Amino acid sequence: MTLLLSPSMMCADFKNLASDVKQLNEAGVDMYHMDIMDGQYVPNFGLSPEDYQTIRDLTDKPMDAHLMIKNPRQYIKFFAELGTNLVYFCPDAEQQPARTIDDIHAAGMKAGIAVNTGTSFESVKELLPNIDYVLVMTVHPGFAGQPFQDFVMPKLNQFIAAKKQYGYVLGIDGAVSREKIMELHKAGVDNFILGTSALFGKDEDYMTIISDIRKEND
Template sequence: MVEKLICPSMMCADFGSLKTEVAALDEAGADVFHIDIMDGVFVPNYGMGLQDFEFIRKATKKMIDVHLMVKNPADYVEKFIDMGADIVYFHPETDQHPARTLDKIKARGKKAGIAINPGTSIETIQELLYLADYVLVMTVNPGFAGQKYLPYVDNKIKKLIAMKNEYDFELVVDGAISNERVETLSKLGVKGFVLGTSALFGKNESYKEIIRNLKGENN
């Protein structure tokens, strides 16, 4: 059985019952709580806030990652590490010195992640792969939930899978990830799956049933 990291995208959760949502996802076997932070500049939207992050961090002992969709992410990295982030993702094109920012994250004992937009080529970030623990491939354009999966990103995913052993990183995908894509991409070598409304939230089944099925524990 291929090991999978199931990462609920918390911007898709029911914020009227956030404490219940976190507890149910935690108990269901979620591995990493995924928090999207947006500044309305790098992407045309605003995501979750500091208070949301703090609340979820206090509500679970599971790992939490933060996806910084912001300009000048180096200004925010240590803030979120101090608040309890275990993995920090940022977009290298928004940072003047991305290698330094990756080093800053790792120096604090946390996992450093690069986020790659659909239009970002591997060649532009290849040297940074030596410093990354995780690579988050966006399979939709970042900023909004409920978009359609972009099939042309599959070629980029396959190229990164072929590179991950040499550079020693794990691959995570984010954006319109359905049950079928979890199964297909996991077999290819993808480790982590950020899940929103395509596979996890707003379904008739319980979180426990969905996550057990995704991990193959009901087979």
């Protein structure tokens, strides 16, 4: 099973962003995770279009857009034009989430759903045949540095069990420690969003951290 490591760029050092991205590229990360927040759907503001474009110009690696915003469908073309490869949206932010998935695909991007802590497996199950990625939030959306919410594990196990049937790539986002990666990759999670729990703000360099995580999960 493939292990995907995706740094959460809201946790990067923006004073040295070009250097950070260069080091992450050299470390062999798989995809850049970009949190877009509007201060309405979640009580925080996230990365700006200018931030997105800056990082897009610094890497050839895939970049996602995790849209924690109201009415995400109206911004699909906007993110396609920024060079986004994958769009995650929250199904409860849309009146017609199935149409949003179709529009993402029509714009040439992969479609993913972000499943918040309060969103059930059953409420999004009908979307699973049409999506490429599922991102299960393991913290409440909006802020870095929160503890892992263990109550989401039964739901995560439902997505693990359904993954073979529907063929999506399954990821988690929030308090992703190296211990959690080892535990949950073995269980069936593919993609790990790396923030301050495993990657940023550590004494070790990115190359060492990413290499060690891959060795731990061979």
